[in-house]
Amino acid sequence: EVMRLANKLVDEGLLAHDEYIELLANRDDEVREYLRSVAQEIATTNYGHDIFLRGLIEYSNTCKNDCYYCGIRKSNDNIERYRLTLEDILQCCEIGYQIGLRTFVLQGGEDPYFTDDMICEIIFAIKEEYPDCALTLSIGEKERESYERFYEAGADRFLLRHETADGEHYRRLHPEPLSLENRMRCLEVLREIGFQIGAGFMVGSPGQTYDTMASDFEYLKKLNPHMIGIGPFIHHKDTPFRDEPDGTLELTLFCLSILRIMFPKVLLPATTALGTIDKIGREKGILAGANVIMPSLSPDNARRQYLLYEGKVGVKDKAAEGRKILDEKLAEIGYKTSTTRGDYKGWNRK
Ligand code: SAM
Numbered sequence: 001e002v003m004r005l006a007n008k009l010v011d012e013g014l015l016a017h018d019e020y021i022e023l024l025a026n027r028d029d030e031v032r033e034y035l036r037s038v039a040q041e042i043a044t045t046n047y048g049h050d051i052f053l054r055g056l057i058e059y060s061n062t063c064k065n066d067c068y069y070c071g072i073r074k075s076n077d078n079i080e081r082y083r084l085t086l087e088d089i090l091q092c093c094e095i096g097y098q099i100g101l102r103t104f105v106l107q108g109g110e111d112p113y114f115t116d117d118m119i120c121e122i123i124f125a126i127k128e129e130y131p132d133c134a135l136t137l138s139i140g141e142k143e144r145e146s147y148e149r150f151y152e153a154g155a156d157r158f159l160l161r162h163e164t165a166d167g168e169h170y171r172r173l174h175p176e177p178l179s180l181e182n183r184m185r186c187l188e189v190l191r192e193i194g195f196q197i198g199a200g201f202m203v204g205s206p207g208q209t210y211d212t213m214a215s216d217f218e219y220l221k222k223l224n225p226h227m228i229g230i231g232p233f234i235h236h237k238d239t240p241f242r243d244e245p246d247g248t249l250e251l252t253l254f255c256l257s258i259l260r261i262m263f264p265k266v267l268l269p270a271t272t273a274l275g276t277i278d279k280i281g282r283e284k285g286i287l288a289g290a291n292v293i294m295p296s297l298s299p300d301n302a303r304r305q306y307l308l309y310e311g312k313v314g315v316k317d318k319a320a321e322g323r324k325i326l327d328e329k330l331a332e333i334g335y336k337t338s339t340t341r342g343d344y345k346g347w348n349r350k
Pocket of ligand 1: 159
């Protein structure tokens with residue numbers, strides 16, 4: 001019966017709500033390996049054995065939000081807050097550019113210190129210096145007008161994980177005033193403006209069930225984003241979820257395969273969190289259908305302070321070494337890094 005559902009997923013690219021639940025609840029080794037091999041084949045049919053790289057610049061760990069899972073939440077008094085300057089950020093880009101990266105991702109806490117003017121100035125500066133590079137923002141929820149300004153300034157993509165598509169579950173993960181409704185509204189607005197958009201969720205976050213995950217798959221099918229970011233939840237000792245169990249490698253890989261089958265062309269990263277819970281988690285992610293890796297370009301001291309969860313990997317890597325190591329690791333599984341921008345196929349700036 002579970003194989004029938006797996007075949008239906010492969011044939012039709014989606015399932016009904018209860019069928020997702022059944023597939024998740026009854027997955028076994030056979031179905032895992034079947035979906036993994038189909039997903040890998042779909043990825044290589046669309047993207048070959050090329051893995052796109054995104055240089056992650058974690059420009060601030062200051063945040064006005066208080067998400068219960070996150071290590072840089074407002075209420076965590078146990079971290080030193082930092083902000084990168086425009087010069088720091090450009091320095092990160094330069095290091096990234098030198099090693100062949102052609103996409104930069106500006107990510108940070110939701111830090112009101114950075115006004116829209118400042119964000120636009122950063123976008124302009126990066127785009128002026130590196131016109132052949134794509135720029136992705138991952139800077140949280142804003143008003144439409146702000147998003148419009150960022151797009152006009154030259155930003156190309158926006159990552160905003162929806163975190164969970166189930167309202168009650170969303171409330172368990174985020175205190176007010178955050179709301180699922182606003183999160184989803186932001187994603188709609190970002191798409192309308194013309195960004196390549198990325199949604200996604202944590203696997204194994206406290207309160208997640210197969211039912212909420214079925215809602216995630218359904219929501220993603222409706223949204224049809226260009227990028228999907230998923231990774232295991234990993235506890236952080238200075239958060240209310242310090243004693244909660246981490247998400248598993250196995251379920252994350254299973255979800256990656258489902259998503260690749262549902263979205264043959266989506267840009268799907270093997271995330272840092274996946275590489276944190278397993279030494280070769282990112283390689284396993286690629287073999288399960290992922291096609292993007294996001295090495296950190298943040299300066300050493302910033303990396304040590306941008307700890308969303310325990311044991312985060314890459315904190316000690318140097319960017320240049322990181323690329324070489326990455327290439328070696330990927331060669332072992334028959335893949336290589338690509339030095340192109342890696343846009344969603346068919347996307348053009350409005
Ligand atoms: N503030 C921006 C936002 O909300 O989109 C960007 C930064 S936020 C730290 C980036 C992502 O980190 C979140 O979407 C969340 O899924 C992930 N994250 C935060 N805490 C985590 C944890 N403890 N384990 C795994 N992922 C986590």
